[in-house]
Amino acid sequence: MSKENTQILKQRREKADALANLGVNLYSNTFKPANRIKELLPKGEHLVAEAQDETNYTYSVAGRIMSMRKFGKAAFFHLVDNSGRMQVYIKKDSLGDEIFATFKKWDIGDIVGIEGKLFKTKTGELSIMADKLVMISKSLRPLPEKFHGLTDVETRYRQRYVDLIVTPESQETFRKRVEIVRLMREFLANRGFMEVETPMMHPIPGGATAKPFKTHHNALDMDLYLRIAPELYLKRLLVGGFERVFEINRNFRNEGLSTRHNPEFTMLEFYQAYATYHDLMDLTEELISWLSDEVNGTMEIEYQGTKVNLAPPWKRMTMDEALIEVAGINPADLNDPDRVMALAKEKGIQLEEQAGPGKAKTELFELLVEEKLIHPTFVTSYPTEVSPLARRNEDNPDVTDRFELFVTGRELANAFSELNDPVDQLRRFEKQIAEKGDDEEIHSELDVDFVRALEYGMPSAAGEGIGIDRLVMLLTDSPSIRDVILFPHLKAEVLKQTKKKKNKKKSVPKDV
RNA sequence: GGGUCGUUAACUCAGUCGGUAGAGUAUCUGCCUUUUAAGCAGAGAGUCGUGCGUUCGAGUCGCACACGACCCA
Structure with missing residues (x-):
C-alpha cells in the first residue's frame, strides 16, 4: 500500500504551497461552470481544422485534468467532467505572464475551471482556447499511469474513487447499475406496485435461512439482527391491504465472501396479491429481458465469453425434469424417496440427520444441474421440505408452487406462491426450528407475530x-x-506507517 | 478452513545461476506557442509486503505471518 512521505507526495505539496504563495486559492468555491462538456462538442462539429467558432461566444466548463502536454509558452490538456472529455489550449500570449506562471504549477489530477472560446486545432480536435483559469481543487496525489491505468484489483476496490477517475469501464458499470435499479422501479411502479421500507433491524431474523449479524439496542436493552430478508414484513403489508408492494434494499448475511457473495447485498423483493408463481415467471422474463434491452440495446448478451439469449420465452421445467433431462437421472429413482437418498450419498453429498428426500433432491440439483443452466431457465416444483414459506402444490403436497431462475449457472431469482394458511405456516416454522436447533449461529425463534398476522387473513x-x-x-x-x-x-x-524518528508511546488512560 | 498464484519506485511491469536494484509512464530541471501515449537533453525517486532463518552474501532459497486474486469446502 502507498507510503505517506514519498518524494512524489512531497513535491506535490511543495508545488501547492508555491501556488498558494502566488496568491492562488487552492480550493476555491466560486467557479460555476455554465456548460457541460457534452453539450459543447456539437457546437463545434461544423468547424474545419484551425477554424475559430464564428459566434465568438465564451463558454465555461469545470472538471479534472486527465492529461497534459506542456510547451514553453503554451500547453494542451484534457479536461474531464461528468459528461465527457475535451481538450483545452493554453497560450501565454492570451493569459499574460502572471497567470501563465500559476498555470505552470497545474498538474494532472487537479480540478479546474476554464472559460474560453471554441476552436479546432490543426488535427481537427475541438478545443477550448482558455482566457480564464480557476483552480478549484489542487490534487496532492498523482493518478495512476495514463496508459495502463489502475489494474491492481485490491486498490481498485479499496480506493474506488481512484478507480472511478481512471477506469472508464468501471464508471460505465456503476452507471448501468444505477440505471437498472431506476428502470426496475419504473417497471414495478407502472404495474401498480408501491415501494415500501421495512425494518433493517429485526428482533427475529426470518424470511430465509442464513447466519445473521447481531447487534444490540442499548436503550431497549435488546438484541437485534440485521435482516437476512424482508419477506415476513412485506407479507404483513399484504395482510394490511397493500396488494402490490416491493422493496429494493440491503440484506445482510454473516457468511463467507466469494465472487458471488458480499456480506451485504441488494435485493428486490416484491409481492403481488391474487397472483401465482406462473404470473411471476411471466413478469420476470419480461422485466429482465426489457432491462437488458434498455441497458445494453440487446437481449442477446455475452457473459464472460458465453453467449446468453435473454429473449423470452424462457425455458420452464420442474426440478424432476431438470434432474432427468440435464443430469440424466433415471425417472424411477426420483419417485422413490429411498433411492433419492441413496443417489445423493452415491454422489458424495453429505446430508444432515434430519434431511429427507426433498433436501437430497435439491442437493442433487445444485450439484448436477445448476451450473449447466446457461440460458435463462425457470426451475419449478421445489420440494416442500426446502421451502418453508411457499404454498404447497394442490395436486402434490410434497412440492411447492415455487421457482428459481438460473442464468449462466447461477441463481438469479427465487419466487413462489405464498403460503397463507396460518396453521400450516406454524407447523412448518416449528419443524424448521426443530431442525436448526443445534446451530447456535442461526438464530431460531418462532415469529409468533407473523403467524398472528396470517391469522387475520393474507390474500393469496x-x-x-x-x-x-x-x-x-x-x-x-x-x-x-x-x-x-x-x-x-x-x-x-494495513497502512504502512512512515517511520518516525521516535515512536512515542501513547499514554493509555486508565479506567477510573 | 484447504490448495494454487501474487505482493519490487506514485502507476504498469522486468529482474538470468544467490553477488551492490532496472525500464516505461508520472515527477523535477533546461529547451520548446497546434500537441494528443508530444518531442529532445539531464536528474531525482526503493525498508524489493512483514518477520525469522540458511548463507561470506538473499528481491532471488526455506519457514511463519499479513493482504489480495482464483479454485475447492
Whole structure:
C-alpha cells in the first residue's frame, strides 16, 4: 500500500504551497461552470481544422485534468467532467505572464475551471482556447499511469474513487447499475406496485435461512439482527391491504465472501396479491429481458465469453425434469424417496440427520444441474421440505408452487406462491426450528407475530426476490460481485506507517 | 478452513545461476506557442509486503505471518 512521505507526495505539496504563495486559492468555491462538456462538442462539429467558432461566444466548463502536454509558452490538456472529455489550449500570449506562471504549477489530477472560446486545432480536435483559469481543487496525489491505468484489483476496490477517475469501464458499470435499479422501479411502479421500507433491524431474523449479524439496542436493552430478508414484513403489508408492494434494499448475511457473495447485498423483493408463481415467471422474463434491452440495446448478451439469449420465452421445467433431462437421472429413482437418498450419498453429498428426500433432491440439483443452466431457465416444483414459506402444490403436497431462475449457472431469482394458511405456516416454522436447533449461529425463534398476522387473513399472493448484484453482474459482464458493488467488503487495510524518528508511546488512560 | 498464484519506485511491469536494484509512464530541471501515449537533453525517486532463518552474501532459497486474486469446502 502507498507510503505517506514519498518524494512524489512531497513535491506535490511543495508545488501547492508555491501556488498558494502566488496568491492562488487552492480550493476555491466560486467557479460555476455554465456548460457541460457534452453539450459543447456539437457546437463545434461544423468547424474545419484551425477554424475559430464564428459566434465568438465564451463558454465555461469545470472538471479534472486527465492529461497534459506542456510547451514553453503554451500547453494542451484534457479536461474531464461528468459528461465527457475535451481538450483545452493554453497560450501565454492570451493569459499574460502572471497567470501563465500559476498555470505552470497545474498538474494532472487537479480540478479546474476554464472559460474560453471554441476552436479546432490543426488535427481537427475541438478545443477550448482558455482566457480564464480557476483552480478549484489542487490534487496532492498523482493518478495512476495514463496508459495502463489502475489494474491492481485490491486498490481498485479499496480506493474506488481512484478507480472511478481512471477506469472508464468501471464508471460505465456503476452507471448501468444505477440505471437498472431506476428502470426496475419504473417497471414495478407502472404495474401498480408501491415501494415500501421495512425494518433493517429485526428482533427475529426470518424470511430465509442464513447466519445473521447481531447487534444490540442499548436503550431497549435488546438484541437485534440485521435482516437476512424482508419477506415476513412485506407479507404483513399484504395482510394490511397493500396488494402490490416491493422493496429494493440491503440484506445482510454473516457468511463467507466469494465472487458471488458480499456480506451485504441488494435485493428486490416484491409481492403481488391474487397472483401465482406462473404470473411471476411471466413478469420476470419480461422485466429482465426489457432491462437488458434498455441497458445494453440487446437481449442477446455475452457473459464472460458465453453467449446468453435473454429473449423470452424462457425455458420452464420442474426440478424432476431438470434432474432427468440435464443430469440424466433415471425417472424411477426420483419417485422413490429411498433411492433419492441413496443417489445423493452415491454422489458424495453429505446430508444432515434430519434431511429427507426433498433436501437430497435439491442437493442433487445444485450439484448436477445448476451450473449447466446457461440460458435463462425457470426451475419449478421445489420440494416442500426446502421451502418453508411457499404454498404447497394442490395436486402434490410434497412440492411447492415455487421457482428459481438460473442464468449462466447461477441463481438469479427465487419466487413462489405464498403460503397463507396460518396453521400450516406454524407447523412448518416449528419443524424448521426443530431442525436448526443445534446451530447456535442461526438464530431460531418462532415469529409468533407473523403467524398472528396470517391469522387475520393474507390474500393469496405470489412473491419474488431478485438479487440485484448478480443481475448487474450478468448485464455488465462482470466476473465478480465486487465489480458491481461500489465499496465491497475487504479485510481491514494495513497502512504502512512512515517511520518516525521516535515512536512515542501513547499514554493509555486508565479506567477510573 | 484447504490448495494454487501474487505482493519490487506514485502507476504498469522486468529482474538470468544467490553477488551492490532496472525500464516505461508520472515527477523535477533546461529547451520548446497546434500537441494528443508530444518531442529532445539531464536528474531525482526503493525498508524489493512483514518477520525469522540458511548463507561470506538473499528481491532471488526455506519457514511463519499479513493482504489480495482464483479454485475447492
